[in-house]
Amino acid sequence: MTNRHRGLTEQAADAAIDSACRLLRLPTIRSQFTDLAEAAARDQMTYRGFLAELLMAECDDRARRRSERRIKAAAFPRDKALRTFDFTANPNVDPAIVHTLAKCDWVKKGLPLCLIGDSGTGKSHLLIALGTEAAMAGHRVRYVLATKLVNELVEAADEKMLAKTIARYGRVDLLCIDELGYMELDRRGAELLFQVLTEREEKASVAIASNEAFSGWTKTFTDPRLCAAIVDRLTFGGNIIETGTDSYRLAQTRARTDQSTHARV
Structure with a gap:
């Protein structure tokens, strides 16, 4: 039937x-x-x-x-997850602090995050991974290289589109700025970046990764007052994670080279 x-x-x-x-x-x-x-x-x-x-x-x-969709909109350059971060390879990074940050309460509160350390110590990995966690938690996230952001702001200012561009970056809940400190910014570029940070202050989060300690930021932001103001914007009430100076990426490469050398012997 x-x-x-x-x-x-x-x-x-x-x-x-x-x-x-x-x-x-x-x-x-x-x-x-x-x-x-x-x-x-x-x-x-x-x-x-x-x-x-x-x-x-x-x-x-x-x-x-x-x-x-949120992860795609963030424009991360590559996939990086917290589960693939090797905490044993970098004892400078406290896993408890990172996993607390992964809950994204700091993003809800609009607080900043600074990741400071040499190349190969995991700054960008953590920046992208924590940004991904924020996107998965429902927050609007955008990743950008510091130089790309400054160039975009300068072009927008020249084309009388600065307010619109700053507003676009102001709409995201978390702005991830990578490679801050890799090159010197002229006064105009630094001032434009400062405007973006000021627009977001105490309203929306900024997370940055830099290869320079704060004491060395005068090489990037050559005006001492502006440099101090930017450091203040990026540290007030936020978290600072120092990933150290020992490149575990370099250590892993050396270990692989040693293994292949021993295998041939």
Whole structure:
């Protein structure tokens, strides 16, 4: 005897569900309802239980897609996750502090984060990984190299688009600025960057990674007063993580070279 739902054959019911899911924009239920219905029948699930499974599957998938969109919008140059950060290779970085930061309370409060250390010590990895955690938590995030940001601001100022550009960067919940301190900025560039930081102060978070200790920032921001003001904006009420001077990336490369040398001997 053919199963019927309100007078529909099972085939017609499937077609009606497919059509309704398209109309209501429920792609996950549309793709999974057959498997979930069969599992519900096997497990003798109640109607309420089956409905809950369907709706939760749709909600979970929507949350995943939103996270993927936010991560893509952040424009990270590469994928970096906290689970792949080697805390044993860099004892300067406290895993407890980093995992607390991964909860993103500092982003909700609009506080800054500074990652300071030499090349190869994991600054950019942590910057991208914590930015990714923030995006997954529902925050709007944007990653940019310091030089690229300053060049964009200078071009915007020349084209009378500065206010619009600063506002665009002001709209994100977390602005991640990488490689701050790698090159000297002229006074105009430094002042424009200061405007972005001022626009965000105590309203939205800024996270930076720099290869220079704060004492060396006068090489990047040559005006001492402006330098002091920028350091103040980036440190007040925030977190500072010093990743040290020993490049674990270099150490890993040397270890691999040693292993291959021993293997050939």
